[in-house]
Amino acid sequence: MKEFNVGDTIRVLYKIVEGEKSRSQPFEGIVISKKGPGVSKTFTVRRIGADSIGIERIFPLHSPNIEDIKVLKHGKVRRAKLGYLRGRVGKEATKLSERTLKVSEIKRSERTREVRAKEEGAQQVSASS
Numbered sequence: 157m158k159e160f161n162v163g164d165t166i167r168v169l170y171k172i173v174e175g176e177k178s179r180s181q182p183f184e185g186i187v188i189s190k191k192g193p194g195v196s197k198t199f200t201v202r203r204i205g206a207d208s209i210g211i212e213r214i215f216p217l218h219s220p221n222i223e224d225i226k227v228l229k230h231g232k233v234r235r236a237k238l239g240y241l242r243g244r245v246g247k248e249a250t251k252l253s254e255r256t257l258k259v260s261e262i263k264r265s266e267r268t269r270e271v272r273a274k275e276e277g278a279q280q281v282s283a284s285s
Contacts (some may be wrong), residue, residue, distance in 0.1 A: 160199075161240060162187050162251050163231030168201060168215060169223040180223050183213055186231065186252065188238040190217075202238075208246050 165172040167184040185203030192198050205211045217224060231252035252274050 158225050158227055159188060160225065160227050161230070162190055162234035162236060164227050165229040165231065165252075166201065167226045167228055169225075170215070171221045184228070185213075186238070187209075188212070188241055189236070197258060202241060204246070222269050237270075247266065 157181055163234045164187050165185070166181050166187055169180045172181050173177055183201060183203070185201040187202050190197065190199045195218050198214050199217055200212055200214050202210060202212045235254060
């Protein structure tokens with residue numbers, strides 16, 4: 157899973173099963189909140205649909221139906237929850253200033269990814285023993 161924060165614009169590929177067929181449906185929007193501890197953690201994504209109608213969808217972070225999460229833009233926000241976007245219409249609802257990552261932040265996120273990969277590998281080895 158890619159790391160993302162509130163204010164980021166993401167594309168979630170969600171697996172939908174219809175009868176015996178399955179397909180992945182993309183949902184692209186701004187992350188307006190993250191909440192919950194551990195495995196029950198959820199995040200809410202909001203996008204503007206047809207006729208400027210706001211559509212929100214709550215996804216469980218650790219759902220097996222989430223195939224991929226792609227971060228399209230990093231938003232620069234100063235709030236943990238962006239509920240105020242619900243009152244905005246049209247382009248105003250999607251305007252957030254973009255955050256540029258510093259080299260040190262990129263290196264730090266790469267290191268944390270490497271450490272997590274090592275931890276997961278160690279857990280898998282100990283579980284198989």
